[in-house]
Amino acid sequence: MSAVVGARTGYRQAQALMGTVVSIEGPAGGDEVGAACERAFGWFAHVERACSRFEADSEVVQLTRTVGKPVMVSAVLFEAVRFGTALACQTAGAFDVAVGALMERRGFDRSYRTGRRRRFGNGSQGATYRDLVLDERARTITLTRPVVIDLGAVAKGLAIDLAARELAPLGDYAIDAGGDVYVQGRNLGGRVWRVGIQHPRKPGETIECLEVSNAAVCTSGDYEQRASTGGGHHIVDPRTGSSPTELASLTVVAPSAMLADGLATAAFVLGAARGLRLIERSGAEGMAITRGLERRVTSGYQALVAGAPA
Amino acid sequence: MARKRKVSGELLALSTTAVVAIYGAGYVITQPAADLLEHVVPTSAPLVASRGYRDGTYLASGQSRFGSVYVTVRISGGRISQVWINSTTTTFPTQVISGMPREVVAQQGVAVDLVSGATGSSSAFVQAVQAALQQAQA
Numbered sequence: 001m002s003a004v005v006g007a008r009t010g011y012r013q014a015q016a017l018m019g020t021v022v023s024i025e026g027p028a029g030g031d032e033v034g035a036a037c038e039r040a041f042g043w044f045a046h047v048e049r050a051c052s053r054f055e056a057d058s059e060v061v062q063l064t065r066t067v068g069k070p071v072m073v074s075a076v077l078f079e080a081v082r083f084g085t086a087l088a089c090q091t092a093g094a095f096d097v098a099v100g101a102l103m104e105r106r107g108f109d110r111s112y113r114t115g116r117r118r119r120f121g122n123g124s125q126g127a128t129y130r131d132l133v134l135d136e137r138a139r140t141i142t143l144t145r146p147v148v149i150d151l152g153a154v155a156k157g158l159a160i161d162l163a164a165r166e167l168a169p170l171g172d173y174a175i176d177a178g179g180d181v182y183v184q185g186r187n188l189g190g191r192v193w194r195v196g197i198q199h200p201r202k203p204g205e206t207i208e209c210l211e212v213s214n215a216a217v218c219t220s221g222d223y224e225q226r227a228s229t230g231g232g233h234h235i236v237d238p239r240t241g242s243s244p245t246e247l248a249s250l251t252v253v254a255p256s257a258m259l260a261d262g263l264a265t266a267a268f269v270l271g272a273a274r275g276l277r278l279i280e281r282s283g284a285e286g287m288a289i290t291r292g293l294e295r296r297v298t299s300g301y302q303a304l305v306a307g308a309p310a
Numbered sequence: 311m312a313r314k315r316k317v318s319g320e321l322l323a324l325s326t327t328a329v330v331a332i333y334g335a336g337y338v339i340t341q342p343a344a345d346l347l348e349h350v351v352p353t354s355a356p357l358v359a360s361r362g363y364r365d366g367t368y369l370a371s372g373q374s375r376f377g378s379v380y381v382t383v384r385i386s387g388g389r390i391s392q393v394w395i396n397s398t399t400t401t402f403p404t405q406v407i408s409g410m411p412r413e414v415v416a417q418q419g420v421a422v423d424l425v426s427g428a429t430g431s432s433s434a435f436v437q438a439v440q441a442a443l444q445q446a447q448a
Binding site (some may be wrong): 020021023025027074075076079083084158161162174179181183189193194195196197200205209217251254256262263280282305 | 319332335373401408410423424428437
């Protein structure tokens with residue numbers, strides 16, 4: 001077999017984690033690749049056990065059983081809740097980690113693992129992030145009333161960031177956790193990674209392509225996961241209880257996946273004008289696509305689009 | 311050009327210090343993730359980036375959380391001449407990705423490395439085509 005000039009081989013490993021397929025790929029490396037990937041995948045399982053609201057024995061569900069008393073929690077859960085409440089605060093509740101009971105009522109109550117319905121939300125209707133009190137020094141969380149904490153827009157991003165730190169010594173790699181992406185270094189061809197953005201109305205097609213490195217790219221869309229009750233999709237405005245209708249999708253490019261993931265959900269709820277302002281203010285870039293397929297971007301976004309002038 | 315921004319670094323700072331704090335808390339991931347899971351997708355198909363393929367017909371598959379996609383890629387004269395979706399075990403209908411084989415022929419490959427916002431419907435197809443093209447270069 002003749003080797004093709006310029007061809008570079010690489011690896012791809014994939015595992016079913018956090019209700020999706022997580023894959024890690026990069027150029028061929030040494031013996032350390034397998035072990036680093038294993039540790040990286042381990043973080044997804046670890047974060048899920050801390051943060052899933054679908055599993056009765058997850059740490060976050062355990063936390064919701066204690067109301068009115070401080071509960072010491074793991075660093076993973078504390079950091080996820082801390083980021084989520086900060087984002088809730090900055091958006092005045094357009095994003096909220098206390099949205100779990102609302103999501104359950106809209107039919108997002110099934111464990112992907114067992115298929116069984118899981119509802120923990122009795123008595124927690126109307127709870128908001130203000131009902132969570134965090135103590136950084138003691139690493140405790142106090143619920144001032146029953147709350148179902150939903151870390152769906154935060155936990156996967158945190159897991160990607162933890163995995164990325166394991167893979168950092170490899171230099172060049174990409175993590176894809178069900179469409180939430182983090183890329184570092186160069187792709188197999190030795191070029192900057194090319195990350196396509198899913199077209200919100202044409203399944204299987206990309207609407208444009210970004211050339212990025214050392215960045216996370218997360219997209220929230222109205223086209224995945226329809227609600228089983230009450231219409232709408234998987235993103236809800238906690239203030240109204242219904243799905244926002246202005247945008248078809250919203251993409252965020254940020255230095256960390258937790259930031260990109262959280263901002264994508266929050267800005268989707270806020271809509272193009274306020275959402276893009278939030279993204280800019282947070283030091284990230286973003287693109288909003290309205291249901292009429294109008295495209296609006298932050299001031300530094302266009303420079304990331306493939307083929308844009310340098 | 312880009313106007314001057316007033317950046318509030320709180321969220322960015324929290325997202326980066328989170329990773330440091332968690333590592334600082336002394337977590338060590340020792341247990342292979344596979345032990346914690348019901349199903350593991352045992353893929354480790356190597357990838358090849360550059361062009362120039364051996365003539366032949368190549369079958370490969372890709373997986374996403376919605377199921378698997380099986381494709382056949384035909385190479386003639388060193389170029390991708392045809393791409394078929396043989397079968398899918400996906401929970402979404404095959405029409406959802408029916409336009410993608412044409413794109414691969416037109417672009418002579420998969421133009422992107424990854425797709426943001428595609429929570430599975432296209433990623434299985436992209437993986438399958440990449441795996442088939444890898445065989446064509448081996």
